[in-house]
Amino acid sequence: MKSGLLRQLVEMSKILLYSFIIQCIAYNFLLANVGMTQKLSEVFLSVDLENTSLEKTFSKIERLTEFKFLYSDGSIDLERNINLEIYENISLEELLITIARVNKLRFKRINNTIIVDPLKKADRKKGMVIETIEKTIEGRVVDENGEGLPGVSVLIKGTTQGTVTDINGNYTLTVPDDATTLVFSYVGYVQEEEVIAGREIINLQLVPDISTLAEVVVIGYGTVRKSDLTGSVASVSSEEITQFPTVRLDEALQGRAAGLQITSTGSEIGGGTTIRIRGSNSLNSDNEPLFVIDGFIGGGDLNSINTSDIESIEVLKDASATAIYGARGSNGVILITTKRGKEGQKTRLTYDSFLSIQSPINRPTLPSGPEYAQIINEAVEFFNPDNPIYDPLLDPNTVDINSLPTTDWWDEMSRNAVLTSHTLSVGGSTETTSYYFSGNYFSQEGLYEDNELERYQFRVNLDQQVTDWLKMGFSSQISRIYIDEIGSSNYLFNPTVPVFDEDGNYALNNLLGAQETDNPVAEQDQVIREQFRTRILGMTYLEAELFKGLKYRLQAGVDMQNTKRGFYSPNVLTEEPNNGTAEITTRDNLSVLIENTLSYTREIGDDRLDLVAGYTRQTRTFEGFDARAFDFVTNNTGYDNLDGGAVQNRIRSDKEEDGLESWLLRSNYSLDDEFLFTFSARADAASQFAEGNKWAFFPSGALAWKADKYLSSSQILPRAKLRASYGEVGNIGIGRYSSLARVRNRTYILGPNQDQAIGFEQNSLPNPDLKWETTSQFNIGADLGFFDNRLNLTVDYYQKTTNDLIAAVPVPSSSGTNSFLLNLGSMKNTGWEVNISSTNISTPDFKWTTDFNINTNKNEVVEIAAEEGFVLVNGAFAGLGGGDNFAGIIQEGKPIGSFYGHVQDGLWNTQEEIDAFPGNSLDLKQLGGPRWVDIDGDGDVDLDDRQIIGDPNPDFFGGITNTFTYKRFDLSAFLQYNVGGDILNYLPRNGHILRGVPWTDRSYRDRWTFENRDSNIPRSGTVGNAIAYAATTEWIEDGSFLRLRNITLGYNMPVDKIRYISSVRMYFTATNLFTITNYTGFDPDVNSTTGSSNPGPFAPANITRGYDNNRNPAIRNFTLGINVQL
Amino acid sequence: MIKIEIMQRIALSVLGGMLLMNLSCSDILTEDPPSFVTVENFFQNEADARAAVIAIYTHLHPRPDQFLPGIWGTDVAFDRRPNEIANYNAPWTPIGFTSQMWNESWLGIAAANSAIVNIPNVPEDQSVLDALIGEARFLRAYYYFYLAQYFGDVPIILEPATSLDEIFAGQVRQPIDDVYNNVILPDLMAAVGSLPSTYGDVDRGRATVDAANGFLAKVYAVRQQWANVITATDVVISGGRYDLVADYADLWRGSAGEFQLYPNKNGQPVEEKIFDVQYKTNVRGAQTHTQFGDLASIGDWTPAEAGWSNVLPTLDWFNSFDPADERLEKSFYLVNGSNGGPTWNFGRELGPDGEPNTDDDEPRPYITKYLDPGVPQVRNNGNVNINLLRYADVLLLRAEAENELNGPGGAYPYINAVRERAGLPGLSGLDQASFREAIIDERAWELGMEGHRRWDLLRWGILGEKINGISEDPDYLSYIQQLGFQPQYVLFPIPQDAIDNSRGNLEQNDGYLN
Known part of the structure; x- marks a missing residue:
């Protein structure tokens, strides 16, 4: 069967191959004939011209050859008898020369026409027979999408003779016979040369030039030619972003740009990522980069941006690039530019749609009912070996535990999910107006039932030339997102409980304690958790050219984001304590930005000066409102009728404001197109700091040298640029009002009716000395183009030091508070970034390109605000339980967030082993329990025996993309890799804590039992509360991975015959097809810090990297998409 | 000509810019927090x-x-x-x-x-x-x-x-x-x-002069300055603003408002609580009852309302009550394994006989205080206050001080007032040492589970002695005194x-x- 299929395939390809070869031969043959043109000297004829008039002579020649004579009446005497002789086998050229000489004529041949003129004196030098063989070539030039490209220059190589394509991309060009090659060029596209080879129709598709020197890069408050960049900026084009569909912008960027580390925090809907540009710089504040959308500072919800609308993304990395964003630049800046109508572009309507099926890559393995009972009973026997008190439902003496039923809670709660997206957009321009608008509908199902996201999004971008010197424009984005959130996705539930009991009610778990608990399906079905996010981002600008080169721009924008959350827990749930609880919380964020900038551009010879100066101010307002009600008569109204609850409870509101005022300046000077200088600076003042510390100044400078002119003859290295930059950028590092001594209200109960009495007390200490965190960064880099620029290499090395780190130091509670913010500490990040893009093969039909990036970042905590030089990181941040269970450490001289805990050396296997070891401070010595190493050798295992047991920071990471284009097909494969980072895998630990939590780990089958002593997995019940959460080496795993993140096969349908449609692309994409890793959790690409919402002294996302408390498996996607352009 | 046009452009732009600047030129750098x-x-x-x-x-x-x-x-x-x-x-x-x-x-x-x-x-x-x-x-x-x-x-x-x-x-x-x-x-x-000696309705529950004197007495008792205890308690007792309520159980009935007055033995409405930590369900609910009781087993409450039974009375204390003591049934409820009572994790919990709970076991006592039996209780959302000082405590302090200074003679009326309410006969004819013992027991019976016991045992210097003396409660023994x-x-x-x-x-x- 198999071999039969194979044979058929081989036969089919043979036939295809043969027919292909035959076609090629035939085609060549045809070409050879069509293009044959003979010179006059090569045409021989025999003719009798005795007593023949000129007119007759011409007609005789016309009969014998394929040439026609053309002459105007009256200019020559046609009746004249020229009376020549009889010629045998004479060349036409010779014959014409003879005729010309006799009759004083001049012949001019153009192709098959011979024009006859009387010979004038001035013509003598040119000769009497002039031969010009010309022909017409026509064709159509299209862009990468197959759409006609207007304005493409078509030149005959070596001449200045040529034409440009019309609005549909068509051209017609008359070329001399000896022309061999046409050159097609267009800004932003790779210049192509086509050998004419006798063809009269030459169609061509131009390829965008990624590495083009003329490419323009957005750098914040302006643009710069890529070749003139002095800073370190990574660009991602819309082609790369839309090559395969992504839901979120950060997903689209993952692995795409050097120096950018993007890690998922979970696969559930609305689950996000953490983004680090060149490592973490701060302990206390967010390390997420600054997002700037079309010039509006502040990114907000990445779910609200439709990736189809994005024109380009720039990642600003070094200080020279980010200093223009001053106080907010230290984590790097991501500039997002959305699509706008292009000048001279005809209206283009695009429809983008895709459908994805999502399924988990690996599902959790759960114990069956009998296995579960066995594990629980083992724990019972462990606790009370002489007299085990079994749970009556699992008692092996009364219940045949092997006959217990099994409910697979994962199966009951999960599904294969569907995701769809439709985007319709129109872009184009008239003489004075450019426009782009789009609408998007997107819906996504989560892996869990009742987990959904739905989005409507609209965009309008307009640019209007008001007068020749005044321009106005507008960008806007409106989105509405609905999320049906998951609550308890807790499939870690007693498998012996069915979903429904005999009466058809949701079954309860009444094992392991007096309290009955609802099963997770009951929760999933009955608890309402919804979220509505509305966002309006609008910005308008006015740009006036005051005189040539000097522009004034006023830009004002507003970002309004509203989130409403609704919650309802119905009274039918056993665990609902309040007879129905309904809650609505709303969060309103308003950000207003006004920017005034002056820009000046001047070119003097080969020198060029660009100046930008500006004044900006931004205010942000946050408002929150919550209300809750209890005790509902009916569950039908959910949270939509709070006054239907008998008890209205907890009404809260909150409002915060901040302001930022800035002056900015940048000058770019290009000397001789060889030396490039950049100076940029920003002075920022933030309301968060006390008077006297509000303002800070962040300068930077950069220098680059372009060696191109010394290399222009070199084919191997035609392009080289060396760059160096140094500068300072800042980070606000604190929340609003952190420098103030706050007085907050508190509630006490007074009076006969026990009414609330409101008290006020100071709950923070004033902090007038707080100032900005400052990061100084040094960067050197090189941009090199090899082999005719087919191989482009960018290398950067950076060194960053952040000083004045803001950290909360704990203070005695007698001060009225628990912590105090201080500027104390510093941190260092150093790293390399290498980006290689190469065109491996480029023929008209087949093209292969490779993009590769590799990055390293080494983080070191230099100094922190702790006397001992270290601070333990409470595991609660990462969901590792609360109290005093530490899992990480921030220690001077070590990388941030190193894992900290005990070294485990197997399990206690025999009583002899236990007896031989003296100490037992941590109550560990239990048969089958973990055996920790006595590091300090004091004969006891205690808290002093902890050490650094892992480092979550990878040694290096990056991505490789290979793209193949064959005729109408394209195939691209994107591999992401991450090497050397450790993960604290919390997942199996859930299984070791047997206090009401079912055993869930995939390795539960291999646990220690008296029969299976050769195990590293502790005996059921041995890990009690006291040490349950302590990190040990058993939980640290190598998180290295190589993942085929995406593979896409696309096909551009031939649409030449179809009216109105200019291109249709269909594609099929698979994500996460395979992952090579030794990691045993669901997904090595994880940083799940869901847990305590109270981050303590540090922001959890900064210090708890590499934690896996993620119960949701990673997702695999299969997507079918189509893109149609009219 | 050209120059004029440029000037116009500049003027227009500057004007436009200034207009917007003006709109935005408020001070945005000074923090003026709206919500605190x-x-x-x-x-x-x-x-x-x-x-x-x-x-x-x-x-x-x-x-x-x-x-x-x-x-x-x-x-x-x-x-x-x-x-x-x-x-x-x-x-x-x-x-x-x-x-x-x-x-x-x-x-x-x-x-x-x-x-x-x-x-x-x-x-x-x-x-x-x-x-x-x-x-x-x-x-x-x-x-x-x-x-x-x-x-x-x-x-x-x-x-x-x-x-x-x-x-x-x-x-x-x-x-x-x-x-x-x-x-x-x-x-x-x-x-x-x-x-002040009293507050208007809105402020009831704030500290009064009696609260201050009561605590003064408690502090002096710790300092063993008995004459000062007498002075301080005298102000409270002679002030007449407080009295014992007739029914001990009323002290934990908070449903109608904590300051509802209950009748004393003469039928007059009085207050006994001098200083409380005050709670209110759904506003600032108390966790107290959740710690003490497994409510599911005594009332018509759902498991969600059930407590954790974390803190349990010792059998020694329970057994020390005189069966005639009315406080017995007003302080405890009894649960055994048969009526839906607790079966704790892994059967670690043993019955009073040191064996696993069975239907035949003696009932295990739980604390009723802090439960208002007439009102559905919500876990961690209770309505009943914690008493930091009540009149009975003041009476017992006074009795103790009288005994320490002058022997039991002048102390009987104070301790007997407390005993009388409990339905017990008055004490008489004790010497100073036995009266001291009587005080130690009486304070346990009257104020047990109200947060005073450790302080009392400490000031008497008998904490270790009492703990080591526990013998009747196997559950207790299995948890305490390991070392x-x-x-x-x-x-x-x-x-x-x-x-x-x-x-x-x-x-x-x-x-x-x-």
Whole structure:
């Protein structure tokens, strides 16, 4: 069967191959004939011209050859008898020369026409027979999408003779016979040369030039030619972003740009990522980069941006690039530019749609009912070996535990999910107006039932030339997102409980304690958790050219984001304590930005000066409102009728404001197109700091040298640029009002009716000395183009030091508070970034390109605000339980967030082993329990025996993309890799804590039992509360991975015959097809810090990297998409 | 010509720019928080001063964790959770439970210090301010008294700190005599001098002069200054504002409002509670009842409303009640395994016979106090107050002081008033030592599970003796006394985080890991 299929395939390809070869031969043959043109000297004829008039002579020649004579009446005497002789086998050229000489004529041949003129004196030098063989070539030039490209220059190589394509991309060009090659060029596209080879129709598709020197890069408050960049900026084009569909912008960027580390925090809907540009710089504040959308500072919800609308993304990395964003630049800046109508572009309507099926890559393995009972009973026997008190439902003496039923809670709660997206957009321009608008509908199902996201999004971008010197424009984005959130996705539930009991009610778990608990399906079905996010981002600008080169721009924008959350827990749930609880919380964020900038551009010879100066101010307002009600008569109204609850409870509101005022300046000077200088600076003042510390100044400078002119003859290295930059950028590092001594209200109960009495007390200490965190960064880099620029290499090395780190130091509670913010500490990040893009093969039909990036970042905590030089990181941040269970450490001289805990050396296997070891401070010595190493050798295992047991920071990471284009097909494969980072895998630990939590780990089958002593997995019940959460080496795993993140096969349908449609692309994409890793959790690409919402002294996302408390498996996607352009 | 046009363009743009600048040119750099106030603009008037004082009370609220140490680890109760502090199963890890006890008290002291220092500057009648300051000093004294009971020597901090250095330097522990003589006693005396004897309806529940005198008596009892105890209790008793309610059970009926008056033995409506930590369901609900009882087994409550049965009375104490004592059935309810009672994890819980619970077992007693049986209870959302001081306590203190000073002669009326309400015969004919024993027992029966026991045993110096004397409760024995009661356990360890946060200025108590 198999071999039969194979044979058929081989036969089919043979036939295809043969027919292909035959076609090629035939085609060549045809070409050879069509293009044959003979010179006059090569045409021989025999003719009798005795007593023949000129007119007759011409007609005789016309009969014998394929040439026609053309002459105007009256200019020559046609009746004249020229009376020549009889010629045998004479060349036409010779014959014409003879005729010309006799009759004083001049012949001019153009192709098959011979024009006859009387010979004038001035013509003598040119000769009497002039031969010009010309022909017409026509064709159509299209862009990468197959759409006609207007304005493409078509030149005959070596001449200045040529034409440009019309609005549909068509051209017609008359070329001399000896022309061999046409050159097609267009800004932003790779210049192509086509050998004419006798063809009269030459169609061509131009390829965008990624590495083009003329490419323009957005750098914040302006643009710069890529070749003139002095800073370190990574660009991602819309082609790369839309090559395969992504839901979120950060997903689209993952692995795409050097120096950018993007890690998922979970696969559930609305689950996000953490983004680090060149490592973490701060302990206390967010390390997420600054997002700037079309010039509006502040990114907000990445779910609200439709990736189809994005024109380009720039990642600003070094200080020279980010200093223009001053106080907010230290984590790097991501500039997002959305699509706008292009000048001279005809209206283009695009429809983008895709459908994805999502399924988990690996599902959790759960114990069956009998296995579960066995594990629980083992724990019972462990606790009370002489007299085990079994749970009556699992008692092996009364219940045949092997006959217990099994409910697979994962199966009951999960599904294969569907995701769809439709985007319709129109872009184009008239003489004075450019426009782009789009609408998007997107819906996504989560892996869990009742987990959904739905989005409507609209965009309008307009640019209007008001007068020749005044321009106005507008960008806007409106989105509405609905999320049906998951609550308890807790499939870690007693498998012996069915979903429904005999009466058809949701079954309860009444094992392991007096309290009955609802099963997770009951929760999933009955608890309402919804979220509505509305966002309006609008910005308008006015740009006036005051005189040539000097522009004034006023830009004002507003970002309004509203989130409403609704919650309802119905009274039918056993665990609902309040007879129905309904809650609505709303969060309103308003950000207003006004920017005034002056820009000046001047070119003097080969020198060029660009100046930008500006004044900006931004205010942000946050408002929150919550209300809750209890005790509902009916569950039908959910949270939509709070006054239907008998008890209205907890009404809260909150409002915060901040302001930022800035002056900015940048000058770019290009000397001789060889030396490039950049100076940029920003002075920022933030309301968060006390008077006297509000303002800070962040300068930077950069220098680059372009060696191109010394290399222009070199084919191997035609392009080289060396760059160096140094500068300072800042980070606000604190929340609003952190420098103030706050007085907050508190509630006490007074009076006969026990009414609330409101008290006020100071709950923070004033902090007038707080100032900005400052990061100084040094960067050197090189941009090199090899082999005719087919191989482009960018290398950067950076060194960053952040000083004045803001950290909360704990203070005695007698001060009225628990912590105090201080500027104390510093941190260092150093790293390399290498980006290689190469065109491996480029023929008209087949093209292969490779993009590769590799990055390293080494983080070191230099100094922190702790006397001992270290601070333990409470595991609660990462969901590792609360109290005093530490899992990480921030220690001077070590990388941030190193894992900290005990070294485990197997399990206690025999009583002899236990007896031989003296100490037992941590109550560990239990048969089958973990055996920790006595590091300090004091004969006891205690808290002093902890050490650094892992480092979550990878040694290096990056991505490789290979793209193949064959005729109408394209195939691209994107591999992401991450090497050397450790993960604290919390997942199996859930299984070791047997206090009401079912055993869930995939390795539960291999646990220690008296029969299976050769195990590293502790005996059921041995890990009690006291040490349950302590990190040990058993939980640290190598998180290295190589993942085929995406593979896409696309096909551009031939649409030449179809009216109105200019291109249709269909594609099929698979994500996460395979992952090579030794990691045993669901997904090595994880940083799940869901847990305590109270981050303590540090922001959890900064210090708890590499934690896996993620119960949701990673997702695999299969997507079918189509893109149609009219 | 061209120049004119350029000038026009500039003028237009500048105009447009200025227009928008003007619109936006408000001061955006000065923080003026909308939803809270700062210290600078607080303490403006009497309302602010009052609010500053109310805030001090709020640190009484997280009481369950704070008042439980007054119960467990004594002869009346134990905590069945694997909690090192509660169960004396050393080595104690000096972190965790004590942290909240320590920190919450200090936050209360900080709030009091702020009020005491700032209120005098409020423009208002001196008498009004004095009363508020007296109230703040009363609460500060309470928090210091609490700290001194559990931790011994503590830092003395009486003013808000003005610098970080000062905060850290202030963490040095001061001798306990100084804490009493320089803080607790002067504060309480000041409170006695300025607190009102009663409040209007809205403010009922705030500290009164009787509360101050009552606590003064408690402090003097600890200091063994019996004459002063008599003076202080005399003010309360002769003041006539409080009396014993006729029905002991009424003390935990909070459903109709905590200050509902209940009849005394003469049928007149009276108050017995002098100072409470106040709670209200759905506003500031109490956790207390959740700690004590497995409510599912005694009422018509769903499991969600059930408690955790963490803190259980000892059988020794339960068995010590006279069967005729009415307080017996008003303090306890009985549960065994058969009526849906608790089956704790893995069967670790044993019946009173030391064997697993079976239907034949003697019932296990649970505490009824803090439950209002007429009202559905919600877990961690109770309505019943915690009594910090009630009239019976004052009577027993008075009886004890009379006995210590002059022997039992003048003490009988006070103790017998309490016994009489419980339906017990009055005492008579005891010598001083046996009367002392009677007081020890009576205080357990009357005030058990109300957070006073540990303090009482400590001031009598018999904590270790009583704990080691437990013999009848196998559950208790399985949790406590694993390593025996050690002398250092009379004080709790200073929480490690407090030591860490003090920059080396705060030292650990003897006998604990440092």
